[in-house]
Amino acid sequence: MVTQVTSFSRNGLSDWLIQRVSSLILLAYFLFIGVQIATGIDYTSWRALHDTTAMKVFTLLAIGAYVSHAWIGLWTVFTDYLTEYMLGSIGNVVRPVLQIAVVLALVVYAIWVIQVIWG
Amino acid sequence: MLQVSVYRFNPETDAAPQMQEYQVETGGKDLMVLDVLEMIKAEHDASVTYRRSCREGVCGSDGLNINGKNGLACITPLSDAVKNNKLVIRPLPGLPVVRDLVVDMSLFYAQYEKIEPYLQNNSPAPAIERLQTPEDRAKLDGLYECILCACCSTSCPSFWWNPDRFVGPAGLLQAYRFLADSRDQATDERLAKLDDPFSVFRCHGIQNCVNVCPKGLNPTRAIGHIRTMLLNRAA
């Protein structure tokens, strides 16, 4: 059993599941948005749509999916390529720095989205 | 004359590896790649170093990278490997080179040992064999035949990046061989030990392992079965 504190759920199966479920949510969200835009929605209707609770929940769900999906994906990439094994001891500096940057960015995105839809 | 290019590195004398060229007279015969190496060692250069044993594809000693593809030298005929009269032989990728074509397999074996590759059954053994139906036994086909040649694991990028944490296709194939054995009782413990983000889940299903396995086995399918078992266990 390999333990690694920075994995999302510290469990391979749930990471794997989250990755798949979140991708479905994101697919649904962007398809829905895409259809709206394609049908030539105007600003008023767009506002109205996003004022509904259902749409707010959907957006919240999507940002949740986005954050977890991005984190698991990037964490996987980082622990593939930016490791001590691949880069030498510098790997142990580069990876945490980038991981912190990604975490910060994702937290900012999440807060920003929440502000936009509930602000 | 066949043009053979062999990866050479002697840690005692060489600062860096290099490719050495040999001209080998095959007499137009469709030899195996191992035969060519044997000819080079016998007639050209006794210091060329590689592993070999059974020369019939069952011991798994001579896994090599042959014209860019991992395979067993003893059962790879020149007609399959040679392109434009050129044969390029390198060690298996991703593992440290000890000398020439010999790689250090410690990490590979460590992953194999990690999955506890032995039957676990604590119930008292009967006076005869434990019974197993032919159907249950058939579940082990395509799994137990692995010869530990490392062709699969060393063709797997996930294993290249994380040879210390990703079990790799060979180890996972054996992990499933024991999970699938009706006589084994440690299914839950085995699954619990695999349920981390690295051991199994670094497999991204690119199937390089399936493509190179000299015994025609399918580690990706076995990994899929392990994943299903982990899902069922969690559900």
Add this chain to the structure above:
Amino acid sequence: MRTISFDGVIVGGGGAGMRAALQLAQSGYKTAVISKVFPTRSHTVSAQGGITCAIASADPQDDWRWHMYDTVKGSDYIGDQDAIEYMCSVGPEAIFELEHMGLPFSRTEEGRIYQRPFGGQSKNFGEGGQAARTCAAADRTGHALLHTLYQNNVKNETVFFNEWFATDLVKNQDGAVVGVIAICIETGETVYVKSKATVFATGGAGRIYASTTNAHINTGDGVGMALRAGVPVQDMEMWQFHPTGIYGAGTLVTEGCRGEGGYLINADGERFMERYAPNAKDLAGRDVVARSMILEILEGRGCGPDGDHVKLKLDHLGEEVLESRLPGICELSRTFAHVDPVKEPIPVVPTCHYMMGGIPTNIHGQALTVDAAGNDQVIPGLYACGEVACVSVHGANRLGGNSLLDLVVFGRASGLFIEDALRQGIEMRDASATDIESANERLVALNERNDGENVSALRKELQGVMQNYFGVFRKGEFMQEGIKKLDDLKERIDNVKLEDKSNAFNTARVECLELQNLFETAEATAIVAEARKESRGAHAREDFTERNDDEWLCHSIYHREGRAVSKRSVNFTPKTVDTFQPKVRTY
């Protein structure tokens, strides 16, 4: 030189070595296995058809005594009956242990271990027709066995020195064996491995012949080390030629093919074994089948443009049987014979396969020598099991499927005996610096020598001599000529040149040391083959075509010093059954 100490050291990581190691590791004694290859690369892995044992699965009435009768008859009556009795009676227990360890045997509908017919097997002491007694894991039984043993050694945390090569035995001033000199191939370091019990499980030496089913690594290292240390070898003239080696490549095609219903045909398409062995036909003893094949070829009924092989017909069994029971054979045949056995017969020729002789031992694996008065003497500290040992359960001809049983039963027996001996306490005097130095002389000389001949050329010459003068059929004057050629080779091989003197993973050095072991094995074979003036089992002479029980119902013993050949009596006193008296051997 560094010294590493163990209670027990096993040289060889094949089936016998790993079975012995497993027994010792479970006992808690400090045990190490020295293997020149990673253990699962050992030649046991190539065993195909199965492991013969009366576990009464295919036939609930089966009896180990029937198996014993077959084995005694197969040995042409120079197998030791106490040892055969032990092997056949303990066998089932040893097989069930393997199954409990996880060996993936094929199964019957009842869920028991699948057994197939093999050559030389009978029911009811030869009266009840063909038996099916060979336990199989498809046609990959050796692979399944070896991996299972390795896995269980991993489980029991056996210490492995993988890719270490033992060069010579170390003896103390009392003549007791107190360990070996070994080279770590990866680094080139030479070490004295000290041990209270040194077990040789070094396997066979089929590479003395040009055409062999054996792996490159089967170079008689145990025989070479034993002979140089003054340990004699027994029955070295008895080499089994397997009837079905793939023509040209030498790779093995299991007897299980004939067990499943395949048969041999000559150029006329005739099933010729019906003429030579009307009852057992293609499942007669291996020596009988091999000789019949050669006779067909000599009489002009061989296949191919040169008429130099026969064919093994399997296509009538159907694709389903072939793919489920003989998948490995289909693969090998397609790769090495370019023939699909589902459609066409496989070209085959008798090929050197197994060394029936070896280091004489008792049933506990203790190595024996024979004193001046002709009595057996145990050599303190030295044990042998598997192909390198001559217990002797195979006598003049081994039955198919008996080698795996031999190595499991006697690997286990050696382990059990050593465990007991260690418990009672083994006291041996330490080797002196001189003792260690003299054991290391051969290696030092090789490393220091700057002239001499190329190892590959010498090896090829040796293999050619053995193939031409000591093959399936032998003749006194030819053999004397062969011995002269070996005499010429002796000094040249003693002085072989090591062209690469580096330390890191130097396989050239290992090959030189192996060549000298091959030579010791070949010379012993040649001298004893010339001396045994009769035909028995695998030893077939054109100038002495009959078995001569008056003079040669005995083991041959070969001492390296003076190339002396002596006789040792065969054991005819099993403990629980009546003696099987020598009879005319027909199939």
